[in-house]
Amino acid sequence: MKLARDTWLVFQRYFGIFIHNPAWVAVGVIQPALYLLLFAPLLKSIADVPGFPHGGAYNVFVPGLLIQLGLFGASGVGFGLISELRFGVIERLRVTPVSRLALLLGRALRDILTLLLQSLILVLVALPFGLSFRPLGILIALGLVALIGLMVTSISYALALWLKDENSFAPIVFTASLPLLLLSGVLLPMSLAPSWLRTISTLNPLSHAVSANREVFLGHLANANVYQGVAIMVVLAALAIWYAARAFSRAIA
Amino acid sequence: MTPAAPEPVVEISELRRVFKSRRGPVEAVAGIDLQVFRGEIFGFLGPNGAGKTTTLRMLATLLPPTSGRALIAGRDLLSEPDQVRWQIGYVGQQGGADMEITGRSELVFEARLYGMGREQARLRSEELIRTLELEPCADRRISTYSGGQRRRLDIAVGLVHQPQLLFLDEPTTGLDPQSRARVWDEVRSLRRAGTTVFLTTHYLEEADALCDRLAIIDHGRIVARGTPDELKREVAGDLVTVGLEGDPETALRLLREQPFVREASAEESSLRLYVERGESAAPEILRLLDREGLGLTTISVSRPSLDDVFLRQTGRSLREQAA
Ligand SMILES: Nc1ncnc2c1ncn2[C@@H]1O[C@H](COP(=O)(O)OP(=O)(O)OP(=O)(O)O)[C@@H](O)[C@H]1O
Numbered sequence: 001m002k003l004a005r006d007t008w009l010v011f012q013r014y015f016g017i018f019i020h021n022p023a024w025v026a027v028g029v030i031q032p033a034l035y036l037l038l039f040a041p042l043l044k045s046i047a048d049v050p051g052f053p054h055g056g057a058y059n060v061f062v063p064g065l066l067i068q069l070g071l072f073g074a075s076g077v078g079f080g081l082i083s084e085l086r087f088g089v090i091e092r093l094r095v096t097p098v099s100r101l102a103l104l105l106g107r108a109l110r111d112i113l114t115l116l117l118q119s120l121i122l123v124l125v126a127l128p129f130g131l132s133f134r135p136l137g138i139l140i141a142l143g144l145v146a147l148i149g150l151m152v153t154s155i156s157y158a159l160a161l162w163l164k165d166e167n168s169f170a171p172i173v174f175t176a177s178l179p180l181l182l183l184s185g186v187l188l189p190m191s192l193a194p195s196w197l198r199t200i201s202t203l204n205p206l207s208h209a210v211s212a213n214r215e216v217f218l219g220h221l222a223n224a225n226v227y228q229g230v231a232i233m234v235v236l237a238a239l240a241i242w243y244a245a246r247a248f249s250r251a252i253a
Numbered sequence: 254m255t256p257a258a259p260e261p262v263v264e265i266s267e268l269r270r271v272f273k274s275r276r277g278p279v280e281a282v283a284g285i286d287l288q289v290f291r292g293e294i295f296g297f298l299g300p301n302g303a304g305k306t307t308t309l310r311m312l313a314t315l316l317p318p319t320s321g322r323a324l325i326a327g328r329d330l331l332s333e334p335d336q337v338r339w340q341i342g343y344v345g346q347q348g349g350a351d352m353e354i355t356g357r358s359e360l361v362f363e364a365r366l367y368g369m370g371r372e373q374a375r376l377r378s379e380e381l382i383r384t385l386e387l388e389p390c391a392d393r394r395i396s397t398y399s400g401g402q403r404r405r406l407d408i409a410v411g412l413v414h415q416p417q418l419l420f421l422d423e424p425t426t427g428l429d430p431q432s433r434a435r436v437w438d439e440v441r442s443l444r445r446a447g448t449t450v451f452l453t454t455h456y457l458e459e460a461d462a463l464c465d466r467l468a469i470i471d472h473g474r475i476v477a478r479g480t481p482d483e484l485k486r487e488v489a490g491d492l493v494t495v496g497l498e499g500d501p502e503t504a505l506r507l508l509r510e511q512p513f514v515r516e517a518s519a520e521e522s523s524l525r526l527y528v529e530r531g532e533s534a535a536p537e538i539l540r541l542l543d544r545e546g547l548g549l550t551t552i553s554v555s556r557p558s559l560d561d562v563f564l565r566q567t568g569r570s571l572r573e574q575a576a
């Protein structure tokens with residue numbers, strides 16, 4: 001009860017701050033939109049290559065873009081936390097009896113809400129290009145984005161609390177995100193990859209999220225890949241939240 | 254009726270904190286014992302890096318001590334941190350308000366975190382805005398506040414839940430004299446209302462003028478404690494500072510032997526002499542140096558200040574470091 005109330009209060013506060021600077025939504029959308037406009041057309045010509053999944057270039061590409069949005073949109077949230085650490089905001093909040101988990105969840109909820117907003121915009125932009133989906137499918141897809149968002153924001157916050165400094169945070173985040181992205185099959189499906197690369201990519205949880213999301217956009221909602229992808233993301237998100245909540249409750253020495 | 258015995262609000266024993274760093278462990282607080290009594294303004298005076306913030310953060314439940322114990326308002330810091338949090342307010346060295354929102358919404362948010370309902374939180378914020386004279390800026394973004402307004406808002410945020418004990422970490426650092434005076438007024442009116450204030454400072458005047466009692470801390474250790482007057486009395490006598498043309502060693506040797514000089518030390522080209530009565534010692538010193546042919550550039554007599562207390566305990570001047 002207290003957790004829910006505190007989470008809601010923290011969410012409201014950070015959402016209020018965010019509303020004052022809606023430029024971030026635009027920044028978040030522009031990048032995937034550029035992929036959509038400037039990269040997806042290339043896929044059209046290779047959509048007939050053997051190994052390329054069926055269902056049309058956009059139905060293959062947009063699900064991956066959504067996952068990428070989840071990863072890139074969420075990984076930078078730690079920057080905001082670092083500046084708050086510097087201004088003493090986090091110390092001040094930790095002196096109050098507020099639930100430590102709420103300090104994490106309230107912020108993460110705000111981040112996820114923006115991710116979902118960006119995802120919706122992306123899907124809408126892709127519609128005229130021929131993207132198709134089932135109503136339930138879009139809910140599952142957004143659920144996946146939310147789970148990835150929870151996982152990645154939690155990790156980003158934990159990392160920020162640990163490093164407390166942009167100069168060490170930035171390189172770690174960027175170096176970690178790129179292989180995660182390349183090995184997830186977002187840009188080109190992993191079915192085109194040589195087998196060694198495909199083997200490595202199965203170790204990347206995001207590749208399972210991408211496969212799950214592709215099935216969803218192909219209309220295969222009850223596919224085993226979907227169950228697997230969602231299950232993996234639920235477990236990882238829970239672990240990440242647990243880890244980050246611990247970081248929030250421990251002293252920020 | 255006899256006055257009630259002072260009731261301790263903070264009782265610290267053997268509190269210690271060691272940080273791990275790349276260059277080995279740093280003992281920021283080296284085992285301190287301390288009591289702060291109800292209703293007083295207690296000051297922690299010390300130079301940069303003395304361990305003031307580290308101590309305050311430990312007492313405010315933000316940082317686990319490496320060892321030692323503390324009772325805050327009768328609650329044990331280590332086993333009941335949640336209880337302690339309800340009793341204390343903490344205003345950190347960097348403040349802690351977000352730049353992007355208004356002061357009023359920060360206050361309301363803080364009040365809600367302490368469990369107040371919407372209406373109660375609104376009323377309490379209004380009350381604090383009035384008491385701390387934040388009306389002109391309460392509905393502006395905090396990034397537009399002046400330094401003094403910022404500091405008063407930070408204090409208001411720390412007072413939202415009417416804590417019995419307020420920690421203020423360097424409440425006036427970087428403020429102009431007027432803003433500083435207003436913060437002092439605020440702290441004094443808190444004392445009138447019965448709130449105990451535990452503040453840190455590296456300003457001598459602040460410690461002297463504002464604090465009922467203080468502890469001087471250096472390198473994580475308390476080197477002196479008492480009321481400002483007690484501390485100054487400990488230094489014993491007046492200070493005569495003599496500027497010399499040449500090497501001070503000869504003069505030092507000569508003056509040390511004089512019965513009226515209690516303590517003497519040399520610093521580059523000047524001598525610091527603690528004497529019983531400065532007025533009569535000065536002419537005597539002039540005579541002695543003149544007889545020995547030791548050229549003298551300046552001479553001054555001063556009553557001891559807290560800086561002299563610090564100097565005597567640590568061999569360094571706080572004033573020079575603060576500058
Ligand atoms: N997180 C930390 N890790 C390592 N060392 C630390 C840490 N925090 C403080 N220290 C060290 O502990 C010592 C005491 O620091 P502290 O911040 O308590 O000093 P202070 O008296 O508040 O100084 P100032 O007047 O500059 O605020 C310093 O040497 C500082 O470098």
Ligand SMILES: [Mg+2]
Pocket residue numbers: 305306307346422
């Ligand atoms: Mg400090």
